[in-house]
Amino acid sequence: MSDRVGIDELLERVRADLDRVEPREALAAAAAGALLVDIRYAALRDRDGLIPGSLVVERNELEWRLDPQGSHRAAEATGHDLRVVVICNEGYASSLAAASLRQLGLHRATDLVGGFQAWKAEGLPVSR
Numbered sequence: 001m002s003d004r005v006g007i008d009e010l011l012e013r014v015r016a017d018l019d020r021v022e023p024r025e026a027l028a029a030a031a032a033g034a035l036l037v038d039i040r041y042a043a044l045r046d047r048d049g050l051i052p053g054s055l056v057v058e059r060n061e062l063e064w065r066l067d068p069q070g071s072h073r074a075a076e077a078t079g080h081d082l083r084v085v086v087i088c089n090e091g092y093a094s095s096l097a098a099a100s101l102r103q104l105g106l107h108r109a110t111d112l113v114g115g116f117q118a119w120k121a122e123g124l125p126v127s128r
Contacts, residue, residue: 011092014099018110023122026085026112030054034083035076037066039097040116044089049126051119054087062086062097067104084109091115 005013021029030036036054038045039062050056055076057065064072068079076082084106088094094111101109112119120126 011095014095017102018095018098020091020095020110020113021085022113023119023124026087026119027124029083029085032083034085036085036087036112037062038087038116039094040087040089044116048116048120049128051087051116052125052127059088059093059097063100063104066101066106068106080105081108082106086111087119088115090117 026034026036030053036051038051038054038056039059040048041058045056055074057074061072064070065074066077066084067073068077068082070077084098084101086094086098086101086109088097088111091112091114094115098109098111114121
């Protein structure tokens, strides 16, 4: 028997352990102190804008910037109890990123269902 899984199965497994949030839930979570982390690449941010108050961290830097014990952590990475909502463009890469943060001990990390596009479709705040 092989331990290999395809990306669809991996995504399903990862999401089973996440308490994923819808756009309005993410907005409420941010108001309650959660950190919204935008991992979209620059061209998408330039094209579509940003969620006000979100922390922009390129995906390839995420673990280094959010690890509360890391030497390269962002000032916002205040501890392992921090509620983190990871946001990508459509809600796929963010699930894998949130799972990676959980492996670092950020046990409240999750992601936004539908990503930035779902946020925008809900008419929630976007800045340019």
